[in-house]
Amino acid sequence: MVRLNKLKDQQGIIFNLLYSVVAIVIALLLGGILIYLSGHDPGKAYYHLVYGAFGNSYNLAQTLLNSTPLIFTGLAVAIGFQSGLFNIGGEGQLYWGALATAVTALTFPHLPGLILLPLALLAGALAGGCWGVIPGYLKARTGAHEVITTIMLNYIAILATTFLLRNYYKEAGPVDQTPLIAESARMAELIPFTRLSWAIFLGLAVVVLSDYLLKKTSIGYDIQAVGKNSAAAEYAGISVPGIYILTMGFSGAVAGLTGSTLVLGLFNRFITNFSPGYGFTGIAVAVLGRNRPWGVLLAALLFGALEAGGMSMQLYARIPADLMRIIQGLVILLVAAPAFIQLLVGSLLNRPGGGAK
Amino acid sequence: MNVVELKNISKSFGNSLANDSIDLAVKRGEIHCLLGENGAGKTTLMKILFGLYSQDQGSILINGAEVEIKSPRQAIELGLGMIHQHFMLVGRLTVTENIIAGREPRRGILIDYAEGMRQVKELTATYQLSVNPGARVEDISIGEQQRVEILKALYRQAEILILDEPTAVLTPQETGELFAVLKKLKESGKTIIFITHKLKETMAISDRVTILRDGKKVATIATSATSPTELARLMVGREVILRVKKAAAMVGKTVLQADHLTYYHKKNNRQLEQLSFVIKAGEILGVAGVEGNGQQELEELITGLSRNSQGKIFFKGKDISSWSIRERRYAGIGHIPSDRLKRGLIPDFNLEKNLILGSEWQQPYARKGFLDYKVIRENSKVIIERFRIKTSGSQALVQDLSGGNQQKVIIGRELRREPELIVAAQPTRGVDVGAIEYIHKLLLKMREEGKGVLLISAELDELLSLSDRLIVLYEGRIVASGNTVDFTEAELGLLMAGQGRGGVKNGPTE
Incomplete structure (x- = not known):
């Protein structure tokens, strides 16, 4: 254990990565046993899992397509966490982002894409950011716990956007959705017929930007100082309430971009209840990614791969969807429970006698 | 006659050796000081004796017989009593209730408070520990609370009392009163082990003193045959002014x-x-x-x-x-805060980041909000050297430093701002x-x-x-x-x- 901990200090990133790979392998082994016990062929199932996720360019695109929203929502949670805040409100923030983006794109259909696209993205980020600032402000001013307020604000956001849509922006017809946005406002497909847009690059850019912000800037230093010891941050002259508001705004903006990119790159309109809980899955992604931007990227890719691969596992190996969810759950559980794997790996590495008491 | 004898006791936590083959012999009826710096292993050794930790090796003899102490309950049965640095009292209960808790005199299935009160009064009279048995613990002073702790041990018929840095929380007057109580206890035949890092107290109260340093026993000497200067030297390992x-x-x-x-x-x-x-x-x-x-x-x-x-x-x-x-x-205005870990440091940050806490927007560490790690690292090297901070380097986490070195980090940082x-x-x-x-x-x-x-x-x-x-x-x-x-x-x-x-x-x- 001791030796292991030392290793962890010295090569944190490499260790975390190695550790996560071990966790995934163990989870898949356990999942294999379950598949076998339920009367299916684990080999075939996993072949389709891997093939479905990475097998060809279309499958790979599906993996990336599934990952994209999770990069944003995972990052949003991770950023909040840097200042010690648990932003459960990603779901609500992304709905506002989506609506603001759609409305912007519908309002200025004649603007050239070069202006309209950034404008629509900005509107989404701003809307999500404002929605994030509310719980940040409540926390800073009244001490209201952000977990409670963000959860409640989720309901308000989802219902409010639905209300606005139905009353002001609804396209005639049975479905609660806006009309399609102008061609010029859409994010182009990267690979034809895969629906994968260059939103993924925007996600990558936000990862790089957040990582840089946290590590290399004074404001990033302040955010982390507040997250790790708010009393010491206060002592050093950092405005803790200010940082809470700022971080929640930033976190909300990133969550808002989830909605924006889905509208501009995938649906090309705003549809009610379009999110299958991206904001909540983002929490798991952030935990899995150890709340670090690059970790979130990898975790989101893993989630995307499991989603895409799971789909083909279900289709071609006839594995029930429930079983697939169990395997996904196992992966998350094991990667997120470092102590468990550490114990396991520790006992393997140290053998009897060499371990810590 | 040795009432407590520890032989060759070792205990490690992770890869740090807290106790390294320590021998300790305490005579019946003496006040024996266990002297050492923070982290020397005093408290660990006494927690082993009291059954809170188990030793990796070594044996414990009480009244000449080898015993295995696995829990505080066992230790109490053997006549040991420990008064911890942080009191273990229930504020809302009375003095008597606190003392008898767990060993209440009973009448049928009910607790006989009157009898408890009588017994506590008897104890306070015998050892001249003035405290009101009916008062609530939260209403009495720290010094009195400490007396309640001592009474708790005496109520459980402790013959050997271990006091862990008992004066840390007391005023000078209260310390004087405590010392009078301890002398009284000694007269009535109790044995007292007194953990401290203060030289003056050691000289004032003890008959003999055992000095620990870095988990090892340095010496056991009669207090009358030593001086504060010698004790300091033994404790630190070099001459101290x-x-x-x-x-x-x-x-x-x-x-x-x-x-x-x-x-x-x-x-x-x-x-x-x-x-x-x-x-x-x-x-x-x-x-x-x-x-x-x-x-x-x-x-x-x-x-x-x-x-x-x-x-x-x-x-x-x-x-x-x-x-x-x-x-x-x-x-x-520079500030060395009273609560070092809570206010002064970010234990999770490494040394170089802690050393710019409060200066992270200022030149030369940052330019227009962008940190310059080259300067930050250089700054950390200078402070580590100038203030002789013992560490593996700028990247070490501050939580891994000793208390003294953490304090040097704060002082170094604050003085660097001139x-x-x-x-x-x-x-x-x-x-x-x-x-x-x-x-x-x-x-x-x-x-x-x-x-x-x-x-x-x-x-x-x-x-x-x-x-x-x-x-x-x-x-x-x-x-x-x-x-x-x-x-x-x-x-x-x-x-x-x-x-x-x-x-x-x-x-x-x-």
Whole structure:
């Protein structure tokens, strides 16, 4: 254990990565046993899992397509966490982002894409950011716990956007959705017929930007100082309430971009209840990614791969969807429970006698 | 006759050896001091004896018979009693209830409180431990609470009492009373093991003393045959200068002036009332007082962590009452906070990041909000070297440093900013003798360099040897002030307990 901990200090990133790979392998082994016990062929199932996720360019695109929203929502949670805040409100923030983006794109259909696209993205980020600032402000001013307020604000956001849509922006017809946005406002497909847009690059850019912000800037230093010891941050002259508001705004903006990119790159309109809980899955992604931007990227890719691969596992190996969810759950559980794997790996590495008491 | 004998005891936590083959023999009816710096392994050794830890190797003999102590319950049955540093009492229960809890005299299925009360009264009379058996624990003083802890052990028929740094929380008067109690207990045949890192107490109370250093036993000697200087040398492992020498003060302009400073706290209503004092360049103003009499509030008011309700604070002639913490820091107020880990450091950050805490927006560490790690690393190297911080390097996490080294990180960081005024609150708390000596030197150096120092400390020795002038706080008021040379330790103790004659002692403070 001791030796292991030392290793962890010295090569944190490499260790975390190695550790996560071990966790995934163990989870898949356990999942294999379950598949076998339920009367299916684990080999075939996993072949389709891997093939479905990475097998060809279309499958790979599906993996990336599934990952994209999770990069944003995972990052949003991770950023909040840097200042010690648990932003459960990603779901609500992304709905506002989506609506603001759609409305912007519908309002200025004649603007050239070069202006309209950034404008629509900005509107989404701003809307999500404002929605994030509310719980940040409540926390800073009244001490209201952000977990409670963000959860409640989720309901308000989802219902409010639905209300606005139905009353002001609804396209005639049975479905609660806006009309399609102008061609010029859409994010182009990267690979034809895969629906994968260059939103993924925007996600990558936000990862790089957040990582840089946290590590290399004074404001990033302040955010982390507040997250790790708010009393010491206060002592050093950092405005803790200010940082809470700022971080929640930033976190909300990133969550808002989830909605924006889905509208501009995938649906090309705003549809009610379009999110299958991206904001909540983002929490798991952030935990899995150890709340670090690059970790979130990898975790989101893993989630995307499991989603895409799971789909083909279900289709071609006839594995029930429930079983697939169990395997996904196992992966998350094991990667997120470092102590468990550490114990396991520790006992393997140290053998009897060499371990810590 | 050895009542307790520990043979060859070793205990490790992870890869650090807390106890390394320690032998200890305690005679019946003696007061035996266990002396050592923080982290020397004193408490670990006693927790092994009391069954809270199990040793990796070695044996324990009680009254000559080898025993295996697996739990405190077993230890109590063997006649051991331990009084911990932090009391284990229930505030809302009475003294009697606390003492008899777990061993209540019964009548049928009911607890016989009258009998319990009688037994407790008998104990207090026998050992002259004055405490009201019917009072609630939360209403009595710390000194009395400690007596309750001792009574708890005696009620369980303890013959051997282990006291873990019992004086850390006491006023000088209470310490005196405790020592009287201990002597009384010794007369009645009890054996006492007294854990401490204070030389003076060791000399005052013990018959014999065992010195531990870095988990090893250094020596056991009769107290009458040793001196504080020798003990300090054995404890630290090198010569230590116990008395600081300081030159006469070269007092300059007023750096800080507090003018009828008043503070009301909403929650517990603790307050500071009408504090007025000045600190001049080149002098150290000491603040004496029993903890909880307004020292922390004063510390927070001057540094901006809280705002004064009334009155004014002038720093170099400007009223800074409404300035933010950052503004005050930038203007030249340095701060060594009383709660090192809570306020002064970010334990999870590495050394170099901790060393720019509060300067992270300032040149040369940052330019327009972008950090320059080359400069930050260089800064950390300079401070590590200048302040002799023992660490594996700039990347080490601060939580992995020892208390003394953590304190050096704070002091190094604050002095590097070259403040005009430094607010030093409990700067040597929980720090070992070697580091104390060094920190004292640094504070005196600041004074020589013409800076103002506000020294808030619970250590009378420290205040008397470092400060040029003193103010004494009692219940949020200044009850006495004057030149340090005009106070004796006994007088200070009385003043701190609120029993002084008050008033200004020779010489003005304003």
